[in-house]
Amino acid sequence: MRAITVRDRDAGAGGLALTDVPHPHAAENDVIVRVHAAGFTPGELDWPSTWTDRAGRDRTPSIPGHELSGVVAELGYGTTGLTVGQRVFGLTDWARDGSLAEYAAVEARNLAPLAADLDHTVAAALPISGLTAWQGLFDHAGLATGQTVVIHGAAGGVGSIAVQLACEAGAYVIGTGRAADRETVLGLGARAFLDLDGEDLHQAGEVDVVFDVIGGDVLDRSAELVRPGGTLVSVAVPPTVRPEDGRAVFFVVEPDRARLADLAHRVRAGRLKPIIGSVRPLAETFAAFARHDRTPGRTIIQVG
Numbered sequence: 001m002r003a004i005t006v007r008d009r010d011a012g013a014g015g016l017a018l019t020d021v022p023h024p025h026a027a028e029n030d031v032i033v034r035v036h037a038a039g040f041t042p043g044e045l046d047w048p049s050t051w052t053d054r055a056g057r058d059r060t061p062s063i064p065g066h067e068l069s070g071v072v073a074e075l076g077y078g079t080t081g082l083t084v085g086q087r088v089f090g091l092t093d094w095a096r097d098g099s100l101a102e103y104a105a106v107e108a109r110n111l112a113p114l115a116a117d118l119d120h121t122v123a124a125a126l127p128i129s130g131l132t133a134w135q136g137l138f139d140h141a142g143l144a145t146g147q148t149v150v151i152h153g154a155a156g157g158v159g160s161i162a163v164q165l166a167c168e169a170g171a172y173v174i175g176t177g178r179a180a181d182r183e184t185v186l187g188l189g190a191r192a193f194l195d196l197d198g199e200d201l202h203q204a205g206e207v208d209v210v211f212d213v214i215g216g217d218v219l220d221r222s223a224e225l226v227r228p229g230g231t232l233v234s235v236a237v238p239p240t241v242r243p244e245d246g247r248a249v250f251f252v253v254e255p256d257r258a259r260l261a262d263l264a265h266r267v268r269a270g271r272l273k274p275i276i277g278s279v280r281p282l283a284e285t286f287a288a289f290a291r292h293d294r295t296p297g298r299t300i301i302q303v304g
């Protein structure tokens with residue numbers, strides 16, 4: 001099968017190659033998915049799990065990309081709950097070959113059924129961004145109706161979904177980002193927007209939750225916005241500064257079949273809309289990864 005592979009840790013996106021590789025093996029409780037659309041995270045070439053397995057052993061050449069939507073092609077020994085021919089979407093394991101390939105082996109529990117009327121391209125944009133946004137806001141920060149939340153990077157993949165979920169939950173949402181993102185973020189339902197380059201973050205006032213996807217100085221400066229008992233949640237890097245009388249949380253997104261189904265339901269009902277930038281064929285993954293493409297929104301690779 002054809003797949004995007006990486007071998008050289010120092011080569012960055014320049015090391016991506018379109019190659020012929022063996023068809024993946026379905027281990028116990030696995031599903032082999034015929035990939036129709038795949039998503040990736042630009043920073044994943046820096047993750048240790050791109051290069052080594054869970055025991056720390058070299059696993060190159062490895063296939064990047066950890067989001068997919070496609071059709072079940074094969075079931076591993078003992079796999080239940082999904083059937084061959086079924087449309088599915090979800091996350092692939094961090095330390096196994098990923099989704100930028102014609103076929104991918106995925107644990108069945110990482111996948112959810114996909115309704116016939118939801119496009120693969122849209123579904124592939126949901127798993128990481130949608131689950132990260134949900135888990136950050138509600139599982140880790142406990143955001144509740146009537147509370148105020150600052151969402152950094154609110155026009156990005158995770159942030160744009162977080163804004164929509166928080167608004168629907170009845171929170172007062174202040175989005176942040178680049179000056180050019182203001183209309184996009186307000187259009188998603190945020191009540192206010194702060195340009196991180198030109199406006200003072202303290203204009204947000206005291207808030208119950210800060211959800212950060214940027215890290216660095218933005219994350220550090222955010223701790224002092226959190227009111228006593230509130231939470232600073234980060235998905236970019238672990239916070240080194242914590243709110244004086246609150247919690248600081250860093251987490252890595254976990255698979256959740258029921259939540260994936262809920263996110264897809266929201267999309268079908270018109271209550272949630274992932275922002276999709278460009279849709280490119282597998283052979284054009286290089287340019288997309290290298291961020292030559294500055295179209296706002298998630299880049300999705302159309303494989304099938």
Ligand SMILES: NC(=O)c1ccc[n+]([C@@H]2O[C@H](COP(=O)([O-])OP(=O)(O)OC[C@H]3O[C@@H](n4cnc5c(N)ncnc54)[C@H](OP(=O)(O)O)[C@@H]3O)[C@@H](O)[C@H]2O)c1
Nearest residue numbers: 043132153155156157158159177178196213235251252253
């Ligand atoms: N821990 C986890 O489980 C987990 C899960 C998902 C994602 N992540 C991480 O979260 C981060 C964001 O992911 P994403 O998919 O949402 O990325 P994304 O789509 O690139 O969104 C990031 C947004 O933040 C904006 N931004 C970045 N730096 C900024 C700055 N200094 N000032 C103003 N705006 C800034 C970006 O604008 P520009 O595009 O203009 O720079 C973009 O709109 C990544 O580092 C990713 O690896 C972690």
